[in-house]
Amino acid sequence: MSTRPLRIGHLYPDAMNIYGDIGNVRALTQRARWRDIEVETLAIQDGPADLQGCDILFMGGGQDRDQSRIFRDFGTTKRESLHQAIAQGTAVLAVCGGYQLLGHSYVDADGHELEGLGLLDLRSSAGGDRWIGNVVVEADNSLQLQPSTLVGFENHGGRTHLGPGLTPLGRVVVGGGNNGEDRGEGVLAGRVIGTYLHGSLLPKNPALSDWLLAAGLAHRDNLAEPAALQPLDDAVELAAHRRARELAMAERGRGPVPRRR
Amino acid sequence: MSADLRLAAAVASGKAAAATSRLLRRGGGTTIPGDVALAVDHGALRKLAPALAGGTILVTGTNGKTTTTGLIAGALESTGRRVLTNRSGANLVFGLVAAAVADADLRGRPRSDVAVFEVDELHLDRAVEETRPRLVVVLNLLRDQLDRSGELETTAARIGGALRKLPPDAKVVANVDDPLVAGQCRGLPNLVPIGVDADDFTLPGLPHAADARACPVCNAPLRFSRVVLAHCGTYSCTSCDFVRPALAYALTRIAARGIDALRLDVDDGTQLDAAAGGVYNAYNVLAAYAALRSLGVDAEQAKQGIARFSPRFGRQETLRLHGRTMRLLLAKNPAGFDEVLRTADELGHAGTYLIALNDRVADGRDVSWIWDVDFERLARRSNDSDKQPRIVASGTRAQDLAVRLKYAGVPTDHVTVEPDPQRALETAARIAHDGEEIAVLPTYTAMLDLRAVAQRAGAVDHFWQEPRTP
Numbered sequence: 001m002s003t004r005p006l007r008i009g010h011l012y013p014d015a016m017n018i019y020g021d022i023g024n025v026r027a028l029t030q031r032a033r034w035r036d037i038e039v040e041t042l043a044i045q046d047g048p049a050d051l052q053g054c055d056i057l058f059m060g061g062g063q064d065r066d067q068s069r070i071f072r073d074f075g076t077t078k079r080e081s082l083h084q085a086i087a088q089g090t091a092v093l094a095v096c097g098g099y100q101l102l103g104h105s106y107v108d109a110d111g112h113e114l115e116g117l118g119l120l121d122l123r124s125s126a127g128g129d130r131w132i133g134n135v136v137v138e139a140d141n142s143l144q145l146q147p148s149t150l151v152g153f154e155n156h157g158g159r160t161h162l163g164p165g166l167t168p169l170g171r172v173v174v175g176g177g178n179n180g181e182d183r184g185e186g187v188l189a190g191r192v193i194g195t196y197l198h199g200s201l202l203p204k205n206p207a208l209s210d211w212l213l214a215a216g217l218a219h220r221d222n223l224a225e226p227a228a229l230q231p232l233d234d235a236v237e238l239a240a241h242r243r244a245r246e247l248a249m250a251e252r253g254r255g256p257v258p259r260r261r
Numbered sequence: 262m263s264a265d266l267r268l269a270a271a272v273a274s275g276k277a278a279a280a281t282s283r284l285l286r287r288g289g290g291t292t293i294p295g296d297v298a299l300a301v302d303h304g305a306l307r308k309l310a311p312a313l314a315g316g317t318i319l320v321t322g323t324n325g326k327t328t329t330t331g332l333i334a335g336a337l338e339s340t341g342r343r344v345l346t347n348r349s350g351a352n353l354v355f356g357l358v359a360a361a362v363a364d365a366d367l368r369g370r371p372r373s374d375v376a377v378f379e380v381d382e383l384h385l386d387r388a389v390e391e392t393r394p395r396l397v398v399v400l401n402l403l404r405d406q407l408d409r410s411g412e413l414e415t416t417a418a419r420i421g422g423a424l425r426k427l428p429p430d431a432k433v434v435a436n437v438d439d440p441l442v443a444g445q446c447r448g449l450p451n452l453v454p455i456g457v458d459a460d461d462f463t464l465p466g467l468p469h470a471a472d473a474r475a476c477p478v479c480n481a482p483l484r485f486s487r488v489v490l491a492h493c494g495t496y497s498c499t500s501c502d503f504v505r506p507a508l509a510y511a512l513t514r515i516a517a518r519g520i521d522a523l524r525l526d527v528d529d530g531t532q533l534d535a536a537a538g539g540v541y542n543a544y545n546v547l548a549a550y551a552a553l554r555s556l557g558v559d560a561e562q563a564k565q566g567i568a569r570f571s572p573r574f575g576r577q578e579t580l581r582l583h584g585r586t587m588r589l590l591l592a593k594n595p596a597g598f599d600e601v602l603r604t605a606d607e608l609g610h611a612g613t614y615l616i617a618l619n620d621r622v623a624d625g626r627d628v629s630w631i632w633d634v635d636f637e638r639l640a641r642r643s644n645d646s647d648k649q650p651r652i653v654a655s656g657t658r659a660q661d662l663a664v665r666l667k668y669a670g671v672p673t674d675h676v677t678v679e680p681d682p683q684r685a686l687e688t689a690a691r692i693a694h695d696g697e698e699i700a701v702l703p704t705y706t707a708m709l710d711l712r713a714v715a716q717r718a719g720a721v722d723h724f725w726q727e728p729r730t731p
Contacts, residue, residue, distance in 0.1 A: 014474055018404070018412070022469065023632030026668050063412045069480070133626065153627040198629045203664050236667050239678070240660035247620070247657070 005038035006216055009054035011098070012062070012070050013043045019155065021060030021095050023200025027209045028056060028216075035230050037217070046073045051081040054090055055216035061096030061198075071101060071114050079117050086119060091191040091215035095201065099186065099194035100124040100158055109157075120189055121163030127179075130157045134248035135175030135197055137185045140167055145207040149173070150185075151244035152197030152204070160196075162187055169195050174248040191215045204244055206237040268309070268369035271302035275362035295351075295359030306354070308369065309361040310392035315342060315375030317392040318552065319385065321420065322400025322436070324597045325545040326352065326379035328537060328576055329398060332549035334377040336566025340558060345373035352379045354387050382416050386423035396555060397427065398434045398548050402441040403491055403596040404472050404630075413441070413472055421445035434551045436544055437506045438493040444477025444503075455544075455551045457489045458511040458528065462540045464488040470595035470633045478503045490540055490603075491596035510551040515543045520588065520609035520698075521577050531560045534568050538577060539604035541597070579698075580720045583690035587615070587699045587715075591708050593624070595633035598702070602638055605700035613693040614639075614700045615685055617656040617707035624704040628658045631665045640670030651692050653677045655685035656707045682710040 010025050025041060032039045042054065046069075051057060062070060074082075086092060092102075100106045103122035106114045116124075137150040150170055159179040162168060168178065169186030177185035177196070186195030193212070195201065202209040214226035221227075275298030282293045298305045310317050315337075320330045334346040347360040357378050364373050380388045382402075389397070402417050424433055424445065431451065437443040438456035446452055467474065467485060471492035476483055481500030488494040497504040514526035521538040525546055535546045546567060553563040572578055580587045588609070590601040605611040620628050639650055652675060654662040659680040666676050677692070679685040689699050703711055 017469075017633070019627065020629030020632035023629070023665075023668070026632065030668050030670075063414055066475075153629060155627060198627060200629055200632045203632075203668055204661070236660075236663050236673060240664045243658070243660040 003220065005040045006032055006056070006213075006220055007054045008039060008041045008216070009044050009049075009051060009057045010041055011044045011057060011059040012046075012066075014045075015066035015070060016060040016062040016097060018062055019060065019096070019198040020200050021058075021198060024060070024093060024095070024202040025058055027200065027202035027206075028058070028213060031206070031209050031232065032213055034232055037213075046070075046077070048077045049081060051078060051085040052088060052090065054085065055219045056091045056093070056212055057082070057085065058092075059094045059098030059101070061098060067097045068114060070097075071106075071116070074101060074117060075115060079119075082117065083119060086190070086192055089191060089215075089219045091212050091219065092193065093202075093212055094192075094194045095198065096156060096196055099196065100160065102187075102192070102194050103160070106158065120187060120192065120194070121166055122160055122187060122194075124158045124160040126157050127159040130155065131176035131180070133175060134244065134251060135177070135185065136173040136245055136248045137170035137175075137177070137197070138173055139170040139208070140188050142167075143188070143208070143211055145205075145211065147207070147238075147241065149241075149245055150197065150201070150205050150208060151241055151248065152195075152199040152201050154196045155198065156196050158196075160187075169193055174252045191219075199244070204237060204240045206232070206234045206241075265308060265369050267302045268305060269367060271298040271305045272362050272365045272369050273367055274298060274301050275305075275359065276367075279359065279363060293359070294362055295355035295357070298358050298362045299355065306358045306361055306391040309365055309371055310376065312371050313345070313373060313376050316395035317376040317378065318396045318398070318556070319388055319392065319394045320377070320379045320398040320400070320548075320552075321382055321385045322398070322442075323382065323403040323405050323594065324600075325400045325541060325548070328542060328572070329400060329545040329548050329552075330377055330379040332535070332537075332546060332567055332570050333398075333552050335570050336549065336553050336558065336563060337375060337377065337556075339566040339569055340562055342375050343373040345371065345376040347378050352381045353384050354391065357388060357392070382420055385420055386426065389423045389426050393428050394431055395428075396432045396434065396552060397424065398552050399424070399442050399446065400436050400544065400548055401439045401491070401493060401596075402445075402473075403439075403594060404470070404633075405594045405625075417441045417445050417477075424449060432555050434548055434555060436493065436548060437508070438489060438495070438544070439473065440477055440483055440492065440496055440503075440505070441473045443506055446506075447478075452506075453509045453551055453555050454506045455510045455547050456505060456508045456512075457487075457494070457515070457543065457547075458508070458513055459515045459526075460487065461515040462489065462517070462543075463494070464490065467492060468599055468635060470599050470635070476501060476503050489544075490600055493544070510547060510554070512543060512547050515540065517608050520604060521572070529560065531564055533564055536570055537572060538608060539600055541600040541604075580701075580715045582686055582715055582718055582720045585690045585693055585697075585699055587686070587689070587701050589701050589703070589708065589711070591705065592702055593705055595630050598631075598634040601702055602635065605702065606638055606642070609698065609700055611700035612650050612697055613689055614650055614652045614702060615689040615711075616652060616654055616662055617682065617685065617701070617703035617711060618654075618658040618662045619656045619704050619707040619710070620658045621706045623706050628661050631662065634665075636665055636669035636671070639666070649675055651675050651677075653679055653685050653689045653692070655679050655682060656704065656710075659685075682707070683714045686711065686714055
């Protein structure tokens with residue numbers, strides 16, 4: 001059966017790119033190509049877009065000025081399309097600002113409320129300080145990641161609280177995470193992942209990259225369950241994963257330490 | 262005039278702290294004396310700077326501060342002036358105080374005629390208040406390590422605010438090829454806009470590391486008719502009337518002479534030769550020239566002074582080590598890294614690289630930014646794997662760099678991971694071909710580590726004994 005290329009939609013690649021999050025898209029496209037899976041990436045800008053046609057959607061974080069514009073554009077032109085895409089099984093990775101956008105609202109430091117998409121039952125607000133540092137997370141069991149840890153770097157002033165029905169992406173071992181209270185980091189809802197982790201996240205966490213790729217392929221091929229992917233030699237990626245974990249563990253015990261400003 | 266006892270005490274204690282710090286080998290004693298002197302007299306810099314007959318010149322911007330400061334200071338020295346400068350890149354206010362204290366005599370009077378200081382972007386407003394400068398150079402506003410500086414727009418606004426606190430007759434030499442700089446300089450009374458009107462080295466479009474894609478006035482997209490590097494070039498807004506301002510000094514031709522020298526044609530007819538390579542240094546040399554001219558130095562003297570420049574502390578320095586020549590090309594952020602890679606690749610045709618990535622505070626704890634750097638350039642060079650460069654990945658985050666190179670398409674068997682600086686230098690020397698110059702691209706503290714190894718081997722000086730420009 002001949003199939004179309006795996007389609008990865010990169011939302012607002014120019015504005016929402018401040019923490020090297022482009023690495024997540026590179027990780028997905030390269031890991032697909034190394035398996036001879038044809039990929040196309042679409043840059044999705046302001047205005048209406050066919051998000052249902054994408055198998056994987058990625059959105060990073062932006063500077064404040066861009067982020068408020070994008071919250072507005074998303075709300076007016078893309079909310080319905082994203083809602084449909086998620087309902088039909090498109091995989092989503094939303095980092096930082098993108099993660100906050102999936103929820104009901106974000107309340108900034110001055111008390112102004114930015115309306116989110118309301119696709120997931122979560123709320124975010126500005127905290128008193130920024131959490132900046134290396135993070136280690138024990139990923140949720142249902143992901144069956146090998147290794148089971150996720151490593152990354154957080155840099156956020158926002159605090160996110162999940163509604164009662166939602167599961168975090170993982171439990172914080174080192175770092176701040178969603179809110180510093182419940183040890184949760186990010187959110188995992190079906191094929192949707194939200195997180196505060198940069199690093200970029202996917203290159204050093206190849207198992208999570210492959211989880212997203214498998215979910216995207218399941219969407220493309222109309223499979224109820226994702227199929228196993230051909231294994232790759234991940235020695236280089238896993239060395240970086242171990243190194244990041246080792247550096248973060250050396251900072252352990254600090255908890256969510258507020259730093260700077 | 263009666264002596265200021267508090268200032269004299271501050272100078273004396275600052276000097277004592279500097280001597281102690283050097284004795285203890287605590288990094289050259291470049292900022293601690295400033296802390297000490299400020300503790301004794303909070304107004305030390307405020308008192309010392311106005312006593313300089315030739316006034317103070319401040320150089321700020323994300324990239325190029327040290328080189329531009331060196332160019333201006335060296336050229337002023339060559340005109341017979343005694344110049345006070347913060348030579349080791351100690352560019353926070355404490356560093357300025359430390360340099361001023363070291364320069365003053367024990368009665369608190371400066372020995373120098375004029376000060377040229379490089380100033381961290383976030384310290385510009387305080388440096389402006391304390392030194393009341395004659396001239397400020399603004400080089401560029403590029404994305405730096407975000408965990409240090411916060412967001413770029415915040416930094417830009419801070420610089421704009423500082424420029425509005427300048428004395429009324431102070432001049433501002435601004436690289437208006439950078440739309441963020443141009444946006445912050447709108448309406449300034451004594452603006453000296455500089456930029457590039459040459460097409461010798463351009464990029465096909467905005468690189469991934471470009472930040473200022475939107476108009477600083479109305480936020481609509483900018484249209485670039487020429488991209489020189491990062492988001493610097495010739496542009497206009499697609500919506501409002503914001504355009505690159507008319508230039509007071511423009512480069513009409515940029516010629517590279519190898520990896521480490523430039524010949525530049527300025528639109529006033531002057532031709533500049535500088536021992537500084539790469540397109541990014543064309544802006545630094547032009548900024549220095551425009552600053553010197555604005556200070557009243559004539560064109561011929563400015564040209565002669567710039568021609569005497571020799572590169573500083575990790576910026577295109579060469580080391581002889583393990584029988585090889587190594588070229589240090591410091592890079593601290595995505596735009597800087599893009600440009601040193603471009604220089605090493607296009608101008609140096611480097612076949613062997615040592616790239617060192619640290620994640621200490623001065624480098625930025627977050628190494629995510631390496632994903633914004635065009636490392637794909639190293640894989641694009643040739644389809645023939647034998648012609649692709651061999652790379653030693655080093656530093657505290659050597660493994661992250663190896664991942665980045667793998668995803669850029671560099672064959673994994675061309676990359677050797679060697680976190681330790683000494684072993685990394687040895688490995689690079691071993692894999693390089695005879696007669697080949699090794700391109701060494703470190704982040705800031707990785708540069709210090711590599712330099713420390715070279716210094717133990719006698720290949721470079723202690724940095725607090727950095728030779729003064731002649």
